[in-house]
Amino acid sequence: MQVDLHGGFGEKGRTSVALRSARSHILLDVGIKVGASGQEYYPVIGREVGTIEALFLSHAHEDHVGALSWLLAEGYCGPIFMTEETREEAPATLAHYADPAQLELFPFPSDRVELFKPGDTLTVGDLTIRTGRSGHVVGGVWFAVGNGEETIVYSADILPDSKVFVMDPLPSCDLLILDASYGADPVSGAARADEIAAWVTEHPKGCLLPTPLFGRSLELLAVMPRRFAIHASMRQALMIQIAAREALYPKAVERLKQQLAVAIDWHDGDPLPDCPLLADDGMGTAGPSATLIPHADASGYPVLLTGHLPASSPGDLLYRSGRASWIRMPTHPTLSGNLDVWQKAGEPQTLGHSCSPFMLEELGHHITSLRTDVRTGQSLTLLEGAIS
Incomplete structure (x- = not known):
């Protein structure tokens, strides 16, 4: 199989990978790169758009779905496979991150969406696409693509050791495209959660915690103290996520329901x-x-x-100006998680996505089959378990 690295390799953002067999051509994710402009904002796909037979979306975060309107504007006219949760969340992501003119001409194409559930197996031509829960967000999935001879696993965004979201084990494979967002970060998610809880305790007069609406919001909700507030517009989305029981651990569901029930609704214009x-x-x-964020900064909050x-x-x-603190709440694998994933997949040839070159080099000291030299725009060939 041929692997086209359209975005997210040697960089964070615009994650997009195409896989080609003898008879089929599919695209996995089509994200944007926050902070970039012009062509660097979008995946590097070009004229190949016209030969893509199917698009598969892992979840609705901007670095995986934000370039959907752009892809449609470039001429993609095939089906779009996603989970129900991704379908519900993607329009809001596009509203924030798509080019407004493109979005007006190419809005979210509900009539072309084909739904599947995590755990389903799909077929496009001679390719079989298995799916599993990612542990990253409700409705998020990984993809394992096989042509009868080789199997390529694209992890998308995963979190093997989440205390909230369930992740299905990745299958053994010939090539693993791994979520390397944190490089070789050795600190566990549990330790980071304790750090965040301690920081919040040290600021008893109030503090602001910006968070993505889907995914990390539940991880943070689980570690909030008894008294806390949420922006009122988040409540419905949080309720919907908590109701997706198949994606969450049972103990987490009960904890999150209790937390949301006591959360104070905060509205724009209210005092901090x-x-x-x-x-x-x-x-x-x-x-x-x-x-x-600017309001809190101006208020010394x-x-x-x-x-x-x-x-x-x-x-x-x-x-960077020293006016905010930063403690990572892991929503991607740290070093121990990625080592475990790689080993259980059979220690295959590995590529890392969503990671800077420097961090990739560090991770390569631990995952010995990791290719640290590949970058967005390259195409590789997988043949008999080797990539070239």
């Missing part, structure tokens, strides 16, 4: 609360946090950032 406040999104580029900060995003600028 004297307790932790969760508001989306996590970078300050969209949603309520786009106005809340402490801000804790907990995820990826694209260069020059509002969150990044505030942190």
Whole structure:
């Protein structure tokens, strides 16, 4: 099989991978790169758009789905496979991250969506596409693509050791395209959660925690103290996620239901609360946090950032100026998680996505079959378990 690296290799953002067999050509994810502009904002696909037979979306975060309207504008006219949760969340992501003119001409194409459930197996031509829960977000999945001779696993975004979301084990494979977002970070998710809880305790007069609406919001909700607030616009989305029981651990469901029941609704224009406040999104580029972050900064209200900060995003600028704190709440694998995933997959040839070259080099010291030299725009061939 041929592997086309259209985005997310040697960089964070615009994640997109195409797989080609003798008779079929599919695309896995089509994201944007926050903080970039022009062509660097979109995947590197070009004229090949016309030969893609099917698009598979792993979940609705912007770096995996944000270029959907762009892809349609470039001429893609095939089916779009996704889970029901991704279908429900993707339009809001496009509203924030798609080019407005493109979105007006090419809105979310509901009539071309083909739904599947995590765990389903799909077929396109001579390719079989298995799916499984990712542990990253409700409705999020990984893909295992086989042509009868080789199997390629594209993890998309995963979290093997989440205490909230269930992740199905990745199958053994010939090539693993691994979520390397954190490189070789050795600190576990549990340890980071304890750090965040301690930071919140140290700011008893209130603080702002920007967070993505889907995924990390539940991880943070689970570690909030008894008294905390959420932006009122988040409540419905949080309720829907908590109701997706098949994606969550039973103990987490009960904890999250209790937490949401006592959360205080905060509305735009209200005084900043004297307790932790969760508001989306996590970078300050969209949603309520786009106005809340500068408001908190001007008011001397402490801000804790907990995820990826694209260069020059509002969150990044505030942190680099020393006016915000940052503690990662893992929603991707740390070193122990990725080692476990790689070993259980049979220690195959491995590529890392969503990671800078420097961090990829560090991870390569631990995952010995990891290719650290590949970059967006390259095409590789998998033949008899070897990539070239």
